[in-house]
Amino acid sequence: MPYPKGHKSKVREQIIASAARAFRTNGVRNISLPYIMKGAGLTHGGFYAHFKNKDQLVIETFHFAITDTIKMLQSVADKKADQPRIQTIIEFYLSTVHRDQTEVGCILPALAGEIAQLSQEVRKAYTDELKRFMAFIADTGNIDLSKSYALVSSMIGTIALARAVNDSQFSDQLLMAGRTQAKHILNSN
Template sequence: MPYPAGHKLKVREQIITSAARAFRTNGVRNISLPFIMKGAGLTHGGFYAHFKNKDQLVIETFHFAITDTIKLLQSVADKKADQPRIEMIIEFYLSSVHRDQTEVGCILPALAGEISQLSLDVRKAYTDELKRFMEFIADAGNIDLSKSYALVSSMIGTIALARAVNDSQFSDQLLLAGRIQAKGILEAK
């Protein structure tokens, strides 16, 4: 009996969603294809019906994950009309909620430390998605790209360090300092 129309696309989306959760939490190199497929509720034998290799999955997952993060940040920014959108984004991005929910958080800080050790194609995809995220931040804050580069770099560094340390009070202090500095970048001439 043939699968219904759209079945293959739905399964592909399940695999990418599982990969995004896994990569956000554990990085790329530490995650096996069987682990990703199990997370999608599938056996690993079906992977190659959807992707030619792990790099293709990683590349498509980057695009999915950044699209997901942008949608989330847009919804956060839209919640309070009385506060500047970019400030709402900074407050959420550099929050304990975002820090603690790595499986649905931004993939950029999760992979920043290992991306340079992956293939050129994967690094290009990461670079393209980082640029896309920086353009989103520039638009959301009505700031130029140069200021967005500084702001996003500060935000990614802050959340990466806040996730890395084992002292929760220190982590909270890093987040607070990061929020203050990020807002200072906005105000700089």
């Protein structure tokens, strides 16, 4: 019996969503294709019907994950009309909620430490998605790209460090310092 129309694209989306959760939490190199497929509710034998290799999956997952993060940040900003959207985004991005929910958080800090060891194609995809995220922040904050580069770099570094340390009080202090620094970047000339 043939699969219903759209089945293959739906399965592909399940695989990408599973990969996004896995990569956000455990990185790229530490995750196997069988683990990703199991997370999608599938056997690993079907992987190659959807992707030519793991690099292709990683590349498509980056685009999916950044699109997902942008939608989440827009939604968070929409709920707080009493302050500038960029301020709400910074506060959420550098929050304990974002720090602690790695499986749905921004993929950029999750992979920043290992991306340089991956293929050139994967690095290019990461670079493209980082630029897209920086453009989103620039547009949302009505700031130039140079200021966005500094702001996003500070935000990614802060959340990466806050996730890395094993001292929760220190991690909270890093987040608070990151929010303060982000506001300084926003208000600088």
